[in-house]
Amino acid sequence: MNLLGKKILVTGADGFIGSHLVEALLDKGCDVRAFVYYNSFNSWGWLDTLPPEKLKNLDVFSGDIRDPNGVSTAMKGCDIVFHLAALIAIPFSYHSPDSYVDTNIKGTLNVLQAARQHNTERVLITSTSEVYGTAQYAPIDEKHPFQGQSPYSATKIGADRLAESFFRSFETPVVIVRPFNTYGPRQSARAVIPTVITQLLSGAETIKLGSLSPTRDFNYVKDTAQGFIELAEADAAVGQEVNIAMGEEHSIKDIADILISTINPNAQIISTEDRMRPEASEVFRLIGDNQKIKSLTNWKPKFNMESGLHDTVDWFRVPENLARYKAWLYNV
Template sequence: MNLSNKKILVTGADGFIGSHLTEELIRQGHNVRAFVLYNSFNSWGWLDESSKEIKSQLNVFSGDIRDPYGVKAAMKGCDVVLHLGALIAIPYSYHSPDTYVDTNIKGTLNLLQAARELEVEKFVHTSTSEVYGTARFVPITEEHPLQGQSPYSASKIGADQMALSFYQSFNTPVTIIRPFNTYGPRQSARAIIPTIISQIASGKTTIKVGALHPTRDFNYVMDTVRGFIAMAESDNVMGEVVNIGSNYEVSIGNTIQLIADVMGKSISIELDEQRIRPEKSEVERLWADNKKAKELLGWEPNYAGIEGLERGLRETAEWFVKPENLGKYKADFYNI
């Protein structure tokens, strides 16, 4: 699909990945409607930080994906939907699982219903590597069993299956992108990389962390953004699930040391019990097989392997250490 002359709705455009994706689509000359969560502060989330050139081309819709009427109003006139809007914090899903069902499952259903009724041309639904749970085999292909090891991952499994059911039942043009652990500028400090960087950047030498032994497949945000755009453009992915990952596995402990190295700091580690997941809920191992992305999308990570990870961590740290950015984070508090 050629995205030129197509109107693209991005849900979750105010968030970490969504804001980067919205900006890149606009830089490429596309017509974008940014769906942001309504709030009384009139905040557009991270899009408030966009350049004047980007903001001048933004078509912003403030609403809530839990509202089916607002969702349909937002989608009218759009040809392509990139659905990123979701609750994503795993610890908060232990605290308030009902909100995850409402937002992630019912919110996705609202969007699918509207897409079906309005006959959109492409609907890209965002999944997560958390739906795989602890790897039963590596690297993890799209055929890996799904395991709901947290209320968050269970809600995303439900949303994924709802999306696929609309493809199977109604031929709604759905495809599912499944990013592994995306990181980069603007990410919430609830995630491991920004929580370490923000603590170090705030002058701390004793860093509070959770479990060190689990492994992850970290994907720099601009690689993830390229994956979304490739999914929107591809004619080969209807009804398919596609992993977007670096195909490089690294432990949390080694990642923390890499961060300290690229920031030129010597640190010590302090275990913080509140950051530890319940034992059976911890996803012990994630490692993406990205062959399908290469075959169907021609996508490969630009930030690949240890060299790519170090480069991505350096660029992320350079953003965080700027006072105007670091000031938006509360390094002294654990954010669930």
Template structure:
């Protein structure tokens, strides 16, 4: 069975991907962000038998030497390590360049030096900006509407250049808005759920009109694995999308209905993005991934929300509900 490195394995999607790869019998090395507390992020919450099957590598994606050491001797790299919060990218854009662009370059260089068989680089639907047409396919123009999205565009194009210049077997994986258990409260669905479960009657949000194409995390993870399993995806950039959209207001009202019907929505100024930075519409095409792999969504939006709500009911103590999470 193949040996796989997962960068960003301590995070939301990365921890789910690491767990699923172990369940499928892969040998997994988990690249986690070094910290003096010796915590491994969400990996610390995995069942003991799963965690004992994982090789933990503590490092920093910005360090080329550590990245090369982690990659050496492995068959594939799933590169998910990134800074992803859009509001924080307004505050500290330098860190996004260092982590998202230089970190990705470190992975690509290491994979090239180590003759890695497959490299999956994680992109984001934010690279498209507000939809110029829908559904958004992989030919849609790119638009950097935040420092975060600009750095992800840069990372994607670096990945493409290593495929074209050095024949590195890269696939660019582009999930639309993933949600589910373990997601941080900087994302809209956990923001709403945690406020409701904490008994808030006024749910504080930013703009309510944007639409999003929400993937349940287990479907996103399955997309990564199916892209990896197909050689037809090498050199390609591929959306993972449901091809359905819902507005933030509709989403909030549905969660209010399910959890706390007496609550109401209020718009808080600090949560609003700058006007030209707000991505107003995302609706992705999933035709390419379906044509190149056997992937299909296994969860309805209602099923995904139900599992997500259940998780937060039992983990609310891990979230600082009264603080706006950048």
């Protein structure tokens, strides 16, 4: 499928990955409608930081993914939907699981129902590597068992299986896109890399983190966005669930050490109890197998860990960007 000439909707367009995906689609010359979360400030989230020449080509729809009427209205006339709207913070899901069910499961159901109603040509549902839980074997391919180790991951498992059921029951042209840990400019401070960078750039000598031993497979955000685009273009991906992964493993401590050496070599790391996940909920190892996406598309990562972290730190060094973050708080 060629995306040019198609009307494309991106839900969660105001968020971290969503804003980068919108920007990549605009750079490609696509006709994009951005679904952003309605608020009284008329904020478009991270889209507000895009250059005016890009924003003038963007069709923005304010709504709530939990509202089926608004979702249907937004999807009317769209050929392709990238569904990224979600609640994603794991600690917040411990005490507010109802909101995760409403947003992640019911929100996805709204998108799938509207896709049936409007005969949408392709629907890309955003999953997460957290659905796998701690690796039972490595690298993790798409046949790995699912394990809901947090309310967040459980709702994403539920949303994925709903998407699968719509493909099997109604032939809804669904692709389940499963990024591993994405990082880069604009990421929320609830994630480990922005947490470390913002503490360091704010002058902290003691960097507070949770557990240091878990490992993750980190994708730079531009590579993740490109993976979404290439999977949308791949007809053979319909009905599939596909990892977007580097296939590399880095511990939280390793990443923190790299950032400390880059920004302030005198800083020290401490693990604090309030930042620890419950032991049975902590995902101790994630490393993805990327053979499937490579077999279906021409995707391959353009950024390694060094270049991705370099670009991320440079973005945070811009005063107006750093000022958006509350480095002194633990962001759940």
